[in-house]
Amino acid sequence: MGAPEIEKLSGPRATTSLVSRASPLASAREQLEVLRRLPLKDFPVELRPAAIDIFQINVGKLCNMTCRHCHVDAGPDRTLEMMSRETIDLCLAALDKTDAKTVDITGGAPELNPHFRYLVDACLARGKHVMDRCNLTVLLTGPCRDLPEWFAARGVEIVCSLPHYRKRNTDIQRGEGTFEKSIAALKRLNTAGYGQGDPRRRLTLVHNPVGAFLAGDQKSMEREWKEGLAANYGVTFDALIALNNMPISRFLEWLQASGNLERYMEVLVNAYNPGTLQGLMCRNTLSVGWDGRLFDCDFNQMLELDARYADGRPAHIRDFEPAKLGERAIVTARHCFGCTAGAGSSCGGAIA
Numbered sequence: 001m002g003a004p005e006i007e008k009l010s011g012p013r014a015t016t017s018l019v020s021r022a023s024p025l026a027s028a029r030e031q032l033e034v035l036r037r038l039p040l041k042d043f044p045v046e047l048r049p050a051a052i053d054i055f056q057i058n059v060g061k062l063c064n065m066t067c068r069h070c071h072v073d074a075g076p077d078r079t080l081e082m083m084s085r086e087t088i089d090l091c092l093a094a095l096d097k098t099d100a101k102t103v104d105i106t107g108g109a110p111e112l113n114p115h116f117r118y119l120v121d122a123c124l125a126r127g128k129h130v131m132d133r134c135n136l137t138v139l140l141t142g143p144c145r146d147l148p149e150w151f152a153a154r155g156v157e158i159v160c161s162l163p164h165y166r167k168r169n170t171d172i173q174r175g176e177g178t179f180e181k182s183i184a185a186l187k188r189l190n191t192a193g194y195g196q197g198d199p200r201r202r203l204t205l206v207h208n209p210v211g212a213f214l215a216g217d218q219k220s221m222e223r224e225w226k227e228g229l230a231a232n233y234g235v236t237f238d239a240l241i242a243l244n245n246m247p248i249s250r251f252l253e254w255l256q257a258s259g260n261l262e263r264y265m266e267v268l269v270n271a272y273n274p275g276t277l278q279g280l281m282c283r284n285t286l287s288v289g290w291d292g293r294l295f296d297c298d299f300n301q302m303l304e305l306d307a308r309y310a311d312g313r314p315a316h317i318r319d320f321e322p323a324k325l326g327e328r329a330i331v332t333a334r335h336c337f338g339c340t341a342g343a344g345s346s347c348g349g350a351i352a
């Protein structure tokens with residue numbers, strides 16, 4: 001699908017991509033430099049990987065939305081960064097060399113990759129649990145309308161971003177009209193059997209704060225959201241995970257522009273919790289970029305901090321050597337405080 005069609009399908013947008021505006025922050029190096037210049041202490045520990053349990057594949061940066069907090073700088077204009085069928089096949093060959101139980105497919109809006117369904121089916125054929133990180137609104141776009149039933153028939157877990165169960169908070173972050181579309185998509189998922197306690201139709205919502213503060217208590221928010229969405233919209237879901245916003249990409253831009261950058265970083269640093277270290281996603285997840293480069297996590301991927309073998313070679317899916325990768329040191333920098341603050345924050349939500 002080309003960019004103009006995506007443009008037509010998308011609603012009013014919260015912003016545009018850093019790349020399309022030729023913003024200095026479109027450069028990963030500049031983002032790291034902005035964080036490095038702050039008068040803060042550095043991330044204090046060296047992290048080492050455990051066995052790969054989750055194989056996370058980022059199939060591209062194309063998205064029908066352009067949310068303000070996006071750590072990917074995704075949008076309708078990001079048509080070039082799209083995983084090819086050839087790279088997907090390399091991912092599958094690499095997956096066969098691991099004992100990973102879960103394949104976590106992300107983007108952008110991963111469903112917009114033309115090989116998305118092929119990838120899902122190939123992972124399922126290998127007996128993997130497949131998770132789709134879905135922005136909800138994409139399920140209302142032409143080529144994706146049948147996906148709720150398609151996912152349900154296959155037992156794919158859907159992990160959906162919805163910053164808040166109130167319209168205003170969601171639309172501020174993701175663009176006017178997003179909330180109504182998200183509710184419509186959730187209703188379609190409910191109709192397909194999702195969000196009603198069936199382990200083969202698991203529907204997880206992802207909350208991230210709408211502002212420069214840490215995510216609240218995950219359990220109490222889950223209760224509040226379940227009540228709010230059921231009472232106001234008749235929508236049900238299985239679980240809610242709460243993520244901190246990472247101080248990179250478009251959220252970093254917003255922090256700078258709103259004068260919140262230093263204060264937010266101080267909040268993250270002061271809330272450093274060593275109890276989160278064991279559960280950090282970089283320890284049990286390998287992240288594959290759209291071009292086959294390998295990273296410790298999706299955040300390092302966006303900052304172009306490649307995972308490296310012990311001899312310094314950047315790792316790529318075409319020469320995937322899991323045993324040697326297990327000897328690497330995880331690449332850390334100040335953005336890592338976003339994962340270790342408070343209850344911690346990973347792709348699976350709070351850690352501690």
Ligand code: SF4
Binds near residue numbers: 064072135
């Ligand atoms: S946050 Fe998600 S839905 Fe929003 S622009 Fe980024 S990838 Fe797309």
Ligand code: SF4
Binds near residue numbers: 282297298
């Ligand atoms: S950003 Fe988080 S997940 Fe990634 S390397 Fe740092 S601590 Fe680990």
